[in-house]
Amino acid sequence: MLVMEAPVRTAVAARTEGATKVYGDGDTQVTALDAVDVSFSAAEFTAIMGPSGSGKSTLMHSLAGLDRLSSGRVIIGDTDLSKLSEKDLTLLRRTKIGFVFQAFNLIPTLTAEENITLPLDLGNTRPDPEWLDEVVRAVDLIDRLGHKPNELSGGQQQRVAVARALASRPEVVFADEPTGNLDSHTGAGILDFMRRAVREYGQTIVMVTHDPVAASYADRVLFLADGQIVSELRDPDTDSILSTLRTASGR
Amino acid sequence: MWNITKKNVAANKIRLALTALAIVLGVGFISAANILSDGLQDSFGDLAAEITQGTDLQVSPDADVPLTSEEVEAISTIDGVRVAEGQHSADDNTVLPIRPDGTVVQPSGPPVIAFSWTTDGQLNPTTIETGRAPEGPGEWVLDMDAAADNGFVVGETYDLVVPTQEGRTTAELVGTFRFGADNQTNGAVLIAFETEEAEVLFDRENFSDVAIATDGSRDIGNVRVDVEGIMGPNYVTQDTADLNAAQSAEFNSFISIFAWVLRAFAIVALFVSVFIIANTFNIVMSQRVRELGLLRAIGATPKQVQRAVLGEAFVVGLAASSVGLGIGLGLAYGLEAALNAIGAGLPDFDKPLSIATIVIGLGVGIGVTMISAWVPARKAGRTAPVTAISGNDGSDLAGGRRSLLIGGVLALAGAGFTGFALFGGIDSTATLLGLLGGGAALLFIGITLLSPLVAAPISRTLGAPISKIYRKPGSLAKENAARNPKRTATTAAALMIGLSLVSMAFVVGQTLKNDLNALLETTVQADYAAFPSSDAGLVPEAVAGEMESAEHLTSITPIKNWGTDVNGEDSDVSTLPLDQLDASFDLGLVDGSYADLNDDTMAMRENLSDTLGLGVGDSAAVELADGSTKDLEIVALFSDGTIFEGILVTDARWNTIGDQDNFDWIAASIVEGSTTEQAAADMDAIRAAFPQLVAQSTGEYQESISGQVDQLLYILTGFLGLAILIAFIGIINTMALSIFERTRELGLLRAVGMTRSQMHRMVRWEAAIVSGVGALLGAAVGVVFGVLVVIATPDEILNRLALPWLQLALLVAVAIGVGLVAGFMPARRAGKLNVLDAISH
Numbered sequence A: 001m002l003v004m005e006a007p008v009r010t011a012v013a014a015r016t017e018g019a020t021k022v023y024g025d026g027d028t029q030v031t032a033l034d035a036v037d038v039s040f041s042a043a044e045f046t047a048i049m050g051p052s053g054s055g056k057s058t059l060m061h062s063l064a065g066l067d068r069l070s071s072g073r074v075i076i077g078d079t080d081l082s083k084l085s086e087k088d089l090t091l092l093r094r095t096k097i098g099f100v101f102q103a104f105n106l107i108p109t110l111t112a113e114e115n116i117t118l119p120l121d122l123g124n125t126r127p128d129p130e131w132l133d134e135v136v137r138a139v140d141l142i143d144r145l146g147h148k149p150n151e152l153s154g155g156q157q158q159r160v161a162v163a164r165a166l167a168s169r170p171e172v173v174f175a176d177e178p179t180g181n182l183d184s185h186t187g188a189g190i191l192d193f194m195r196r197a198v199r200e201y202g203q204t205i206v207m208v209t210h211d212p213v214a215a216s217y218a219d220r221v222l223f224l225a226d227g228q229i230v231s232e233l234r235d236p237d238t239d240s241i242l243s244t245l246r247t248a249s250g251r
Numbered sequence B: 001m002w003n004i005t006k007k008n009v010a011a012n013k014i015r016l017a018l019t020a021l022a023i024v025l026g027v028g029f030i031s032a033a034n035i036l037s038d039g040l041q042d043s044f045g046d047l048a049a050e051i052t053q054g055t056d057l058q059v060s061p062d063a064d065v066p067l068t069s070e071e072v073e074a075i076s077t078i079d080g081v082r083v084a085e086g087q088h089s090a091d092d093n094t095v096l097p098i099r100p101d102g103t104v105v106q107p108s109g110p111p112v113i114a115f116s117w118t119t120d121g122q123l124n125p126t127t128i129e130t131g132r133a134p135e136g137p138g139e140w141v142l143d144m145d146a147a148a149d150n151g152f153v154v155g156e157t158y159d160l161v162v163p164t165q166e167g168r169t170t171a172e173l174v175g176t177f178r179f180g181a182d183n184q185t186n187g188a189v190l191i192a193f194e195t196e197e198a199e200v201l202f203d204r205e206n207f208s209d210v211a212i213a214t215d216g217s218r219d220i221g222n223v224r225v226d227v228e229g230i231m232g233p234n235y236v237t238q239d240t241a242d243l244n245a246a247q248s249a250e251f252n253s254f255i256s257i258f259a260w261v262l263r264a265f266a267i268v269a270l271f272v273s274v275f276i277i278a279n280t281f282n283i284v285m286s287q288r289v290r291e292l293g294l295l296r297a298i299g300a301t302p303k304q305v306q307r308a309v310l311g312e313a314f315v316v317g318l319a320a321s322s323v324g325l326g327i328g329l330g331l332a333y334g335l336e337a338a339l340n341a342i343g344a345g346l347p348d349f350d351k352p353l354s355i356a357t358i359v360i361g362l363g364v365g366i367g368v369t370m371i372s373a374w375v376p377a378r379k380a381g382r383t384a385p386v387t388a389i390s391g392n393d394g395s396d397l398a399g400g401r402r403s404l405l406i407g408g409v410l411a412l413a414g415a416g417f418t419g420f421a422l423f424g425g426i427d428s429t430a431t432l433l434g435l436l437g438g439g440a441a442l443l444f445i446g447i448t449l450l451s452p453l454v455a456a457p458i459s460r461t462l463g464a465p466i467s468k469i470y471r472k473p474g475s476l477a478k479e480n481a482a483r484n485p486k487r488t489a490t491t492a493a494a495l496m497i498g499l500s501l502v503s504m505a506f507v508v509g510q511t512l513k514n515d516l517n518a519l520l521e522t523t524v525q526a527d528y529a530a531f532p533s534s535d536a537g538l539v540p541e542a543v544a545g546e547m548e549s550a551e552h553l554t555s556i557t558p559i560k561n562w563g564t565d566v567n568g569e570d571s572d573v574s575t576l577p578l579d580q581l582d583a584s585f586d587l588g589l590v591d592g593s594y595a596d597l598n599d600d601t602m603a604m605r606e607n608l609s610d611t612l613g614l615g616v617g618d619s620a621a622v623e624l625a626d627g628s629t630k631d632l633e634i635v636a637l638f639s640d641g642t643i644f645e646g647i648l649v650t651d652a653r654w655n656t657i658g659d660q661d662n663f664d665w666i667a668a669s670i671v672e673g674s675t676t677e678q679a680a681a682d683m684d685a686i687r688a689a690f691p692q693l694v695a696q697s698t699g700e701y702q703e704s705i706s707g708q709v710d711q712l713l714y715i716l717t718g719f720l721g722l723a724i725l726i727a728f729i730g731i732i733n734t735m736a737l738s739i740f741e742r743t744r745e746l747g748l749l750r751a752v753g754m755t756r757s758q759m760h761r762m763v764r765w766e767a768a769i770v771s772g773v774g775a776l777l778g779a780a781v782g783v784v785f786g787v788l789v790v791i792a793t794p795d796e797i798l799n800r801l802a803l804p805w806l807q808l809a810l811l812v813a814v815a816i817g818v819g820l821v822a823g824f825m826p827a828r829r830a831g832k833l834n835v836l837d838a839i840s841h
């Protein structure tokens, strides 16, 4: 299956070349990613879908420098992750990558604001106050900044997480089922905000989801099965996603 | 449920192992104390038997009554008595052989014992090894090992320090002897002189006892009745068994004090262990709350859950105490070496692992572990089944308001007990120690339960500069230390206990030094002091004359002290050349004038006159040596009690009260215009003739006393080091458990860009802050304790309170430093976390 690139977008925020991840060995060997070549253009919102165990999280973790590939390469901007030391990889995560997990995104001892600026604080860099203001306003958290995570609702917590992912203006934000634990209304708010981040601020976002409605917020949907990209949709809507899913799983 | 216990122990091996280490150390120390005490008792028991076995009966005075050859004669005539011999013995360390190089033989621990040579072979526990027995003046014999060790050769003439007015004698070493079968003297040096010579050299008028050997014609009990009949009620008669028992009891009372001092430190260590074990179980239980809830949900009763947890404690306690016993054996050797290194001079002895030691070790270890686990076990049993589904919020099992209340009550009760002990005027040492120990224990538990109130603010205060320096990792460390005040408080409390005792000792030590400074700056005007090197020793009378004729010394002020009774109150009575009083001392004259002192008057310390309700012009009855009393008029009152504790009289008056020709010590000043070096050279020349003397300038005296105080503080800190070590193990353990609990959070931090070294720093500084909290609490509690001790102790001993701020600050700083080190292992574990594993934890 050929991965199509939109001709208008030239800058590539992240890409993989022959990304392969094998777990275990011998009889128990599992190929979670099977020579995946994919690239994510700047200022694009990509959703990744696929059945459970298809390798979505593995791909995200490899892209985000949280995990190393068995073979192949991951390139963020123009940095080849496979060549980086453990420490440089950490610094890259701090500056070039934002991450939103399904749950447990926040440090309980820090306030919402401190959580948002955490990656910057770890690097002793001052946040750009205007940008911070913008992000905080966008996620509608101004009056919640001083609160600790346990004083925030699940949706608010995820918004703080998204704000944190954006605060350092990373090359690319990865989100693994960011709305998986939320009700559909709250989830819609988060997704809406992520789409706006892409549209208005030119942020690159890659998101894993099981929810066709969530995926429909993206510019592009990739379908993964057995560690390979099997299909792709541009400017999707719920219906086209559902039908692609049906064909994909029918294969 | 036993199955679950077994599985849990297996699953929590490392955590439990760290916990167990506390018990291992505590049990090890207490076993070592028991092993040493058993070994020493055996060794000294043998010694006692060898000393007494040949003596069938022994008579000694029980009051101030004569025991001379007249009494010995009388005893000899009793039917059945084969021989009776009067014996002399000198006070320990008052007779010391001098090596040809001028140094004296005086081991640091065991004494030098001098006695008269008993001619009867049965009565004499020693036998001549080389040469012959001493037969007259100018002869002495020495035990074979002391002779060999110090290079004394039979046939040569040596000088010896003796307690006469001359202070010194010269005698030929005519022989060496063996004590008992193989000269097992437990380190003591034995010297003997012919009986009449001993009487002269030991400055005696009476025998110290009469040893009797029977001829076997009569039952010893019947002979004893006759001896008692002749001697009357002012003498005691003892048979071999009595003597052995008395001798053993004397040894054992020393050994038992020694063993209890060791045990006291072990008890402190075990007490500290209780906190860290309770803390570990508490944390482990709250981490297992889901599992506990599940057990309850599927039908386990609270009792069953509680029993499963206590079973776990039992297994840990049993394993740890067993290891502890083994360690104790090794520790016994280590302690022996350490004690000898600081001058205890212990003899060689076996180190038996008795049944009692094993039973006590296991009992204490298992008991302490199970008591510590009691509260966590009860809480675990009370887990609601619903928590199986809901889990818990990460905080430790409930306590809250109720535990604060209990803490307050316990702290008050503890304060009450300690206060009563300090200020209640209790005479019995056992009661006093019991009240103090129990009160302190209650106080510590109370303060621990209350300390969550302050743990968070102290953590934040201590952490503030750290977050300034280390930014985010620092501020995260600070917040982590503050997030669970109860856990931080309990962990810190273990450290608080050890350090509060150290701080208290520091306060007392500083006060001692402060008193010493005040004494030397205001009270003592003299520049020099000569005093005996051993407690029982005196300064020979001849030394005063030597000092008088020294070129660079003046105002020679020899001092004698004795005990008497003034209007029914026990009091010291002292004398000195009155014309030197003002030159040598400023006692703080309150009223009257020393000029009015004569043979019918006295000067009195204000403290005593207050007790008696007397003032200048009043008279008081002073008891004389012959038992009568004499009314002396008070002509002066002085306030200082450090030099003269009771009354001051003329030399002539003193001689009717006390019986001593030599001096307790001599003060002197440097001649105007002479240098300290010149004076020191004069003193050295005198010391060459009297090696039993110590001569020090006030500066040297101050240094040597300060040095002794410091050494004592170091030794104490060293022994409390065990409790402190256990506290740090507790910190490591709690940190490791917290790390485990925060796996996801740590993974998240790494995911968003915290480097491994930042994570190390964060964890290490959290440990450091927890230590800091413990150290600060410890220093605060210690200062309070110290101040109370200073107030409660009589002014002669502790008077002018001084707080060792520098030492206390250093203590806190060191504790923080050690905390950083203690955090190393948990930090490594945290750094090694796989980010992905952590996130999907």
Ligand SMILES: Nc1ncnc2c1ncn2[C@@H]1O[C@H](COP(=O)(O)OP(=O)(O)OP(=O)(O)O)[C@@H](O)[C@H]1O
Pocket (backbone or CB within 6 Å): A023, A024, A030, A031, A032, A050, A051, A052, A053, A054, A055, A056, A057, A058, A059
């Ligand atoms: N640490 C691991 N060790 C062994 N196998 C693993 C590991 N992590 C993932 N796998 C395997 O790799 C495959 C891909 O897993 P991955 O978590 O990427 O799936 P996913 O698409 O994210 O699934 P889901 O939708 O359930 O989250 C699975 O077969 C999984 O069992």
Ligand SMILES: [Mg+2]
Pocket (backbone or CB within 6 Å): A056, A057, A058
């Ligand atoms: Mg997944």
